[in-house]
Amino acid sequence: MNQPTHAVPVMEPPSPLRNTRLMSGIDQALSIKHNNLVYDLRAAGRDVVTLSLGEAFFDLPLPNFDELITTGLHHYSHSRGLPELRRSLAKYYDAQFGVPVDADHELLVTAGSKAAIYMVLLAILEADDEVILLEPFWLSYPEQVRLCGGTPVMVPHDVSVSDLAGYVTPRTRAIVINNPNNPTGHVYTAAELRDLHDLADRHGLLLISDEAYNEFIPPDQEFLAIGALDPEKRHTVTVNSMSKNYGVSGWRIGYLIAHRTLVDQVLKINQHLVTCAPTILSAYLAENFDRVLDITRPQIQRTVRMRQEVEGWLTERGIRTLPGTATFYLFASLGGSSLSSTEFAARLLEESDVSVVAGIAYGASCDRHIRISVGTESPDRVARGVAAIDDLIRATTPGAMALNSGDRPVPCSTQRE
Structure with missing residues (x-):
């Protein structure tokens, strides 16, 4: 006698293209x-x-790479950045803003300041750690925090810097500011920066300042770099962009300045994700730093x-x-x-x-x-x-x-x- 048969459901394998x-x-x-x-x-x-x-x-002259004296232009270079470029950037921050920088240990050049910010966040955040972001913020900050498993904490644009303590919790790890600000053009005052440093000191926070527009300041206004108030870099990270200030946004050359302990951690991420900033473009900027x-x-x-x-x-x-x-x-x-x-x-x-x-x-x-x-x-x-x-x-x-x-x-x- 034939036994009744039951259809066995066919299980579709999960799509390898599914979103996480x-x-x-x-x-x-x-x-x-x-x-x-x-x-x-x-x-x-x-x-x-x-x-x-x-x-x-x-209006920029087309670069003439034939005139560069740096060797190995088509190959990998130092993953901290070309030494000549690091020295020029360290001198720039010291001379312009009074921020002392050890070019060998406190500075890293990478493929754009956007990558630098992400790698800093990746180096410091555990799951569900919080990062305070002041609105209007540069739009990639919250998504970069989320990509690192963290939680962005948004502060409405009408909240004063002096009132940020109310947004700090036991999970808060860092504060990110953009100075001068994209999109408002606001330049942080010395009093605002002191308030931020005091807050970082009281709560053990990292203060990350994106200074990608520091050259775009009216001649009658002073720009105070965040690092000038923390020369030992106890809690301060400066991120900047040659791409913006030199008018070569498509070149993707950015850098960060921080305590050597943090730079060494970011270096490992840079080596695994980027290897090094573009060598030939870095060499051009190093050899033409002041001219550009x-x-x-x-x-x-x-x-x-x-x-x-x-x-x-x-x-x-x-x-x-x-x-x-x-x-x-x-x-x-x-x-x-x-x-x-x-x-x-x-x-x-x-x-x-x-x-x-x-x-x-x-x-x-x-x-x-x-x-x-x-x-x-x-x-x-x-x-x-x-x-x-x-x-x-x-x-x-x-x-x-x-x-x-x-x-x-x-x-x-x-x-x-």
Whole structure:
């Protein structure tokens, strides 16, 4: 007699392409995602006024690598960075900011300051350790903390540095600041930095300062490096970028300054992830360190002046910005617009061919703002972008009185010096 048969369910093997729980909680960098869309639109023939790129365009001579005297240019170099470049960077921080640096043990050059910040976090964080981030923060900070298994603790933008103690818990391991700040251009005062150092001392925290825009300071303003208040580097890490300050963002050259104990830990990560910064580019920067700065500094100051001029244009139109004087960014309020920052940025691009970055990328308390970058477009194109921003704010503000473009103030200058 035949026995009844039962169908055996076929078990599908798990997909090797499945997302991990960690990666499911990580978003793309919103500014980079947005700019990738801009690149695609430009490739399709759209004329986009790009106020979203996080860099400044300078006129730089094409490098002549034939003139370099460093040997082994096509090969690996020291994983701490070329010794000549480390010595130049150590001298720079000592001469410019009074921060003594041992080039052999307290400095590491790697493939961009972004990688340097991540490797520092990876070296110090245990699972569920907390890192305090001040909004508006540079948008990769929280995701880098999460990638290291940590928990970002966001501080709303209207909270004073002197009130940060309320965000410290037994799990707090570090505080990250961006000075000067991207996206506001705020430069931390000596009093604010002292408060941060005091907080780090009281609670045994690491204070990480991203100083990637330190050259983008108005001539009448002083920049105080975080390390100047902790010359022994007991609790201070400085991260910086030659890419930003030298106008070579695509070269990916960044560095960190810290106590030798921490640098030795980061060195191991650098060796396993990067090996070394690009040798031929490092050699060029080492051999032309002062020359490239001499070329870029006048252009940096021109960009900073442009930032101040655009701030005036926004003010004339009644568009407020969060306080700041440095960098080439402005963090502009959406005023009475009914749109979220994401909706606003999307409509501005689609309807006016103007790209900005949604403020939500820089923290939940920043959703009523957009980031405007003035480093890559001519003044007349920036003015066109500002007018489009104003038009969309007015068009999406309930009850706002519509004005013709001829009724609005016109920027005083649209010519570079």
